[in-house]
Amino acid sequence: MSHPSRVGIGYDIHRLVGDRKLVLGGIEIPFDKGLLGHSDSDVLSHAICDALLGAAALGDIGAHFPDTDDRFEGISSLDMLAQIVAKIAERGYSVLNVDSIVVAEQPKLAPHIPSMRGRLAEVLGIDLSRVSVKAKTNEGLDSVGRTEAIAAHAIAMLSEQAIVE
Numbered sequence: 124m125s126h127p128s129r130v131g132i133g134y135d136i137h138r139l140v141g142d143r144k145l146v147l148g149g150i151e152i153p154f155d156k157g158l159l160g161h162s163d164s165d166v167l168s169h170a171i172c173d174a175l176l177g178a179a180a181l182g183d184i185g186a187h188f189p190d191t192d193d194r195f196e197g198i199s200s201l202d203m204l205a206q207i208v209a210k211i212a213e214r215g216y217s218v219l220n221v222d223s224i225v226v227a228e229q230p231k232l233a234p235h236i237p238s239m240r241g242r243l244a245e246v247l248g249i250d251l252s253r254v255s256v257k258a259k260t261n262e263g264l265d266s267v268g269r270t271e272a273i274a275a276h277a278i279a280m281l282s283e284q285a286i287v288e
Contacts, residue, residue, distance in 0.1 A: 128219065129281045131177030135169035135184075136267070136274040147225055147232065147273070148239025148256060149201040149246065154230045158273060161190035161197075166275040167225050167239065167256065168200035171247075172207050174279035175218065179211040204246050216281040220253040223277040228270045232258035 139145075143157025146165045158164035172184045181187075187210075188195045188203050195203075208218065221243065225232055232239075236256050244254045261268035 129178040131174045133170040133173030133277040135166040149242035165200035170275035170277035174277040219280040222255040227273040
């Protein structure tokens with residue numbers, strides 16, 4: 124039985140701290156804080172990774188890039204995303220589109236969204252028109268609203284590829 128398309132969702136959140144660069148969608152954003160984590164802690168790319176892995180039923184980002192493995196310390200999340208795109212291609216799937224939301228009180232992300240979309244589209248191997256990035260605030264609520272963290276949500280659709288032997 125053929126399943127021509129599959130959908131997955133992803134979510135990530137990281138704490139904001141001093142002395143770290145803020146990277147979202149593979150783009151360094153000028154800000155006085157960055158996201159704490161084992162890799163570059165790009166919550167947007169991580170949420171997209173989980174959405175892709177979920178659609179392909181390949182687990183989650185932690186199963187592929189555990190924070191207990193020193194090989195992944197400081198790794199670019201775009202490198203992780205590229206490896207996941209390759210893994211899903213090995214399974215016979217290609218990315219159709221990605222829709223995502225970054226939730227942050229600060230900094231203002233609207234000026235950076237075109238660059239984020241461009242970098243993500245490049246790594247995903249799809250047209251820019253198939254990558255959506257939106258920015259929202261949490262209206263002052265919870266850790267994101269108190270500027271203690273940044274979160275991201277993503278959904279991805281995969282398509283079956285014709286595998287030629």
